[in-house]
Amino acid sequence: MRLGRHIAAVAGLLVLASGLSACADEKSPEAAASSSTAFPAVIEHKYGTTTVPAEPKRIVVVGLVEQDALLALGVTPIATTEWWGEHPGALWPWAKEKLGSNPVPQVLKPTDGIEIEKVLALNPDLVLGAYSGMTKEEYDKLSARVPTIAQPKGVIDFGTSWQDVTRIVGTAVGKKAEADKVVSDVEAKFAAAREANPAFAGKVAAVVTYYQGIYVYGSQDARGRFLKDLGFKLPDGLDALTGTEFGVTLSPEKTNLIDTDVLVWLIDDYAKDKASVQANPLYATLGVKTEARDVFLENNETLGAATSFVTALSLPYVLDNLVPQMAAAIDGNPATEVKRAA
Structure with a gap:
């Protein structure tokens, strides 16, 4: 690729x-x-x-x-x-x-x-x-x-x-030795995030974007690994679709694959693209939308970019700013506000 x-x-x-x-x-x-x-x-x-x-x-x-x-x-x-x-x-x-x-x-x-x-x-x-x-x-x-x-x-x-x-x-x-210390320090932050959010354990999550349709990142991609490191599972059957690629564009009949407990969208324009996604007839009826379990991040904003970079330097920022949004979204209550990072 x-x-x-x-x-x-x-x-x-x-x-x-x-x-x-x-x-x-x-x-x-x-x-x-x-x-x-x-x-x-x-x-x-x-x-x-x-x-x-x-x-x-x-x-x-x-x-x-x-x-x-x-x-x-x-x-x-x-x-x-x-x-x-x-x-x-x-x-x-x-x-x-x-x-x-x-x-x-x-x-x-x-x-x-x-x-x-x-x-x-x-x-x-x-x-x-x-x-x-x-x-x-x-x-x-x-x-x-x-x-x-x-x-x-x-x-x-x-x-x-x-x-x-x-x-x-x-x-x-x-x-x-210094690199090992950097890794262990960030992994400790993941452990703290898992401990603070027991509701994540075993729940299903995915990171998606628009690329020739709804594009889902799989387990061989850094974004998919990020979710697993927080205790989430990726959707059943996703790996079979991604194969040897880091993600896959879903066919319309596979849209229900992203009806997850929490879903992170990476988009270009927050207001415009979020409205477009949520108005999509195939998406609008999914529980992830009706129960407000979706989180939207703009690619060119710091949090959106950090979520794609997934590095030893970007991850502490993601853990501090994205995890609270995911915690708010996963409760399935549309009344719970998912506060966008400043």
């Missing part, structure tokens, strides 16, 4: 921004010694094994979200790949605060694949594509010049979990 279709599924717009290369952070003697023992770092992936010989200083991100993992570890890439949003450096608010005074990364603008020439012109010493749809041809061209990490073996394109992205990035930059 190529990048264009993944972007279309969340109504993303690609842009090109510019910036400056990152400066290396000064290290204490202890940190320098720890870094020296982390290399060479060896990472297995879909196309083989990549060795990072020394601490990388000029990292280019060709996946869609790895900049968040880098920043969570205190590392700034020299270039990122825009998913959508037109934010400088392809950094959304939850990640921008981690940039500090470091230079804003340059932004690459792929249309149907990686901009290989532009990547190589940046003279990187590491290319990260753990959350990408990198092809074998792209990998061969990049890896002939620079250590390149593709998506993991056995994972669908754009399907790498946030935990694996964080740990892959951590290993590549010599911060494996």
